[in-house]
Structures are given as structure tokens and as C-alpha cells.
Amino acid sequence: MGIHLISYKSKFLLLLGMLVFLIGCWDRVEINDIAIVLAAGIDQKEGGKVELSVQVFVPSGKSSKGMSEGGDIGKESSSGQTLVSSALGISLADAMAHLQENLSRRLFWGHDDVYIFGEERARAGITEDLDFLLKFAQMRERANVYVSKGKAINALRINPQLERSSAEIFREISKSQVSTEVTLKDIINDWLGQKGQRSFFVPLISNQDIKSDMNDPHSNSKPYYTGAAVFKEGKMVGDINSNETRGILWLNERIKTSILTFRVNSAGSTVSMNLSRTKVMLIPHIQSEDMWTMDVVIRADGDVIQNTSQLDLMKPSDVAVVETGMNNLLRGRIEDALEQAQHKMRADIIGFGDAFRRKYPKQWRKASDQWDERFSRIHVNIQVQSHVLRPGTVNINTASGKRKANEE
Numbered sequence: 001m002g003i004h005l006i007s008y009k010s011k012f013l014l015l016l017g018m019l020v021f022l023i024g025c026w027d028r029v030e031i032n033d034i035a036i037v038l039a040a041g042i043d044q045k046e047g048g049k050v051e052l053s054v055q056v057f058v059p060s061g062k063s064s065k066g067m068s069e070g071g072d073i074g075k076e077s078s079s080g081q082t083l084v085s086s087a088l089g090i091s092l093a094d095a096m097a098h099l100q101e102n103l104s105r106r107l108f109w110g111h112d113d114v115y116i117f118g119e120e121r122a123r124a125g126i127t128e129d130l131d132f133l134l135k136f137a138q139m140r141e142r143a144n145v146y147v148s149k150g151k152a153i154n155a156l157r158i159n160p161q162l163e164r165s166s167a168e169i170f171r172e173i174s175k176s177q178v179s180t181e182v183t184l185k186d187i188i189n190d191w192l193g194q195k196g197q198r199s200f201f202v203p204l205i206s207n208q209d210i211k212s213d214m215n216d217p218h219s220n221s222k223p224y225y226t227g228a229a230v231f232k233e234g235k236m237v238g239d240i241n242s243n244e245t246r247g248i249l250w251l252n253e254r255i256k257t258s259i260l261t262f263r264v265n266s267a268g269s270t271v272s273m274n275l276s277r278t279k280v281m282l283i284p285h286i287q288s289e290d291m292w293t294m295d296v297v298i299r300a301d302g303d304v305i306q307n308t309s310q311l312d313l314m315k316p317s318d319v320a321v322v323e324t325g326m327n328n329l330l331r332g333r334i335e336d337a338l339e340q341a342q343h344k345m346r347a348d349i350i351g352f353g354d355a356f357r358r359k360y361p362k363q364w365r366k367a368s369d370q371w372d373e374r375f376s377r378i379h380v381n382i383q384v385q386s387h388v389l390r391p392g393t394v395n396i397n398t399a400s401g402k403r404k405a406n407e408e
Helices: 002-022 092-102 119-124 127-135 152-156 166-175 184-192 242-251 316-344 352-359 361-376 396-407
Strands: 034-044 050-059 072-076 080-089 106-108 114-118 144-148 199-209 221-232 235-241 258-263 270-288 291-307 379-390
Touching: 034 119, 034 152, 034 166, 050 092, 050 152, 080 092, 080 152, 092 106, 092 127, 114 119, 114 152, 114 166, 119 144, 119 221, 119 235, 127 184, 144 152, 144 166, 144 184, 152 166, 152 199, 166 199, 166 221, 184 199, 221 242, 235 242, 235 316, 242 270, 242 316, 258 291, 258 316, 270 316, 270 352, 291 316, 291 352, 316 361, 316 379, 352 361
Parallel strands: 034 106, 034 114, 114 144, 144 199, 291 379
Antiparallel strands: 034 050, 050 080, 072 080, 199 221, 221 235, 258 270, 270 291
């Protein structure tokens, strides 16, 4: 009797264990039931309303009819096509609710890698939008953030000729050497984190007209990087061009590699260098209540990749000429960036405040409430030390010049 009881118990436990595996797919979501969001655009509308636009992916072979009223069909590929749809609301959350009402599928934000703010919306302020993006569980903190000159929805409507969607273009722009990657998490860390900065910057993009033989009305433009939009207290206060942006990125040590071309003589001859390593030190000093200074020490190493001059880079004296030219270029771009940040916009997008906070915490606490004013009056000393690591083994221009001199 006892043996049979143990056998029944064993069978019962075995069946109970099998049930655990049978219910593993109870919350499965079919891809045909969701609209996969690839990118989102946020624009300012009349009456203080906000327009939320999304670029969604529609799998190949699935009809997009009925997906959205007033949506735009984008580029079609072997795997599917994209569609842009939008809705208005009194807030971003309200706009998303209205957008969901217009779609037959549930919005899925797990693949959204791009947030684009229209310039008008950025200047009006994005604090409330960031609040929603952080609190809504499906939003990705690692998604790239941009500001678009003009409307964000126009950037989503671009029909690229090489990539499968405009969302892929923006992802590639963030990875390129000419731009910088700023994510939602970066903004929160810089603005609301321990650094104490009230200012931050976001890559600025614009649409460039290009010729096309295609009949698609959205195929005649492409996005390109133009610099950065500068924010203070959550509102866009201005923008800086690409050279000034690179000056800020050098100060923040956010550039890994870069190619620089500069003149080395009055004849206009140039040398191009691949900047392979940069080290920046921000050294704050407080001499008195009214005398705050910052020493910016930059060490840059690079390789010569082209030399159009007659300089012989096997000679230390000619190498010094190249290093001086590189010093002047870096110093000039950093000075231009500081002029914009310190005096025109009074926005500490460099991190001076964090440097003073760490070295002089008591003085920083007293000055933090009026930091924008204090920041604009900081005297900055810039020291640039450039070094040529690899000058190249052959200089065709120098060899050609010597040959001509010998022939004469």
C-alpha cells in the first residue's frame, strides 16, 4: 500500500512539473499584432499642443491599409516597409494615446532608437517631454536624441536611397566621426545628475536637397549633421556649427579620432593629420571672490596622412612647423566654441561647473545659483601640445621638388 501511494505521488509531481513548461507561451505577442516603432518625432503645434509622429515597420507581405489614417508609406524593402503616422495632444502622453487610437496595432517601443525634436518644440522647452520619456516603461534610455531644423516629422518622412529607413540614417550619423552620440541617458546624467550642469547639447540635423529621378515626393532630401543645439534649463537657446561643436567635444574628450587639415605656410600648402589620441585636463583656480580662472591643457597626438607642402618631416624643425599649425587650429576652434558658450549663450556645456564643484565644493555651492553669470566671467587659459607620432616615410612633394632643383 505504501509503495502504491509513493508511486501516485511521484506521478502527480511529474504531471505538476510538466504543467510549468506547458504555460510558457501564455503571454506571447505575435508580430502581426504590434506596430514596431523605429523612430519618433516631436513637434510644437498651435495652442501649445504637441504632435507625436512615429515611423513604424510593417513586415513584408502585410498590408499597411487600415494601419493608420493619413499615414505616409515609406520605403519598401525585401523585409518590409515603413510608415509614418502622427497625432496631436495637449501633452506627449495624450498625443501617444490619440496615436494609438488611430492604429489597428499596438505600438511597440522596444526598438525605438531615435528621438527627434523639431526646432520650434526645442525652443519652447522639452522638460515635460523628457519627463514622459523617462517614466514610460517602454522607452529606451539608450536611444539617440536629435534636434531637427524645421519639423521633426519631415525628417521621419525622408525616403533614403541606401538605407532601409530614415531611422537607420540617424543611427549611422551618431556612429560617424563627423557627429557625436547623445542619448536620452546622457542628457539626464548631464542635466539632472551629479555634475550639476544646467546646460547640455544635442546633435543638430537638417535636410539637404538632392537631385533624384524617383517619383516619390519624399526622396529629394537627406539628413545631414550641421552642429549642435544648445539647451539651458530644458530650452534650446541657440546652436553652434560643426567646427565649434568639435571644439566642445575635444574639451569633453568625446572624440576618439578625427582628421584635421591646416595651412603650414603663406602659400596655402596644407598638412592633414589623423588625430588618434587626445587628453584634456581642466584645472580650476579661485584667486579671489571675483577672480575665477580655468587652465585648459590639451595634449593631441596624430599621424600625418597627407602633406602638400615642401616640408621635410624627417627634419625636426619642419615637424615643429606642423605641430605649431595643429596647435593653432585646435586653439582656434576651442576659442570659437568658448566664445559661443561663455559669452553668447552663457551655457556651460563644457563641464567647468563640475570641475569647480569637485575642487572647491564650498565656493561652488555659493555660486551655483548664479552659475551662468559666473561662468561667463571665468578667464580661460588654453595650452595645446600637439605631437606628430608618424610623419610618414615618403613625401612625394619634397622628393619632386628636389628632383626639379637638381634638373635646373
